[in-house]
Amino acid sequence: MRTTTLAAALAAALLVLTALFSSPPARATAAPARSAASVAPATAPVGLGNCASGQLCLWARPDFTGARQIHELSTIDIESCVPLKTGTTAQALANRTGRPVTTYQSATCAETGEFETYPGGGTWLPRSPYQVRAFKVWEN
Template identity: 65%
Template sequence: MRTTMRSAMPGTAAVLALTAAALAAAVLTPTHAGAAGPPRLRGCGPGELCLWEKAEFKGQRHTYELAGTDIESCVALPEGDSAAALANRTGRPVTTYQSAECDETAEFNTYPGNGTWAPESPYRVRAFKIWER
């Protein structure tokens, strides 16, 4: 006995295509609180690296610009401070470190420039490096 499923599930290919497109958009497009695009980050402008004390871009914020930061140098947050969220709008890759000394035996991640939003880091960020392109 042969059964054809086409009539039983009309539009299955279209639904799968829409689901794949939605999944790709969710992975490739940063969202925040259900927004359609990047979150609005008060006070974190183009050319800046912003680090927030708490997840979801909340709490005390530290802001750094290329003009005041040595490229490829370890920059520690002020003693006792750490960050749980970040936005990299520097136009350059930024590596964040769990260690205040940028020690690579602890956790670290690199975020591309020109608009990377990370509402929750997988570890407490205590230092960073801004890289050449």
């Protein structure tokens, strides 16, 4: 029963995401009159950040903007804390390492601050809920 419920919830979520990202917005036949102050500027959808297979990419600003740091498995000690350069943080990431990666609010990978693990098969996070200051790459 739990598997059926989980499968139904995942299918519903996939349908919602498909509808959001593949359907053009409906056009209204007549728009109500608005003052200039109430018109919100149009925003473009966020594109995925450029990050090659086998890399962990971190951006200084949300939505894959700002300075980008690239880390590859060949230069990372697995299951060791890797702090970002002193004075830098990341607010967006792409994990294409093929391994789980945990990002930390703490520069020492302390679990007293915020932290989150992202799957390595291809995870793009345009807006981290906290300033990333360090990460760990895990064995599968």
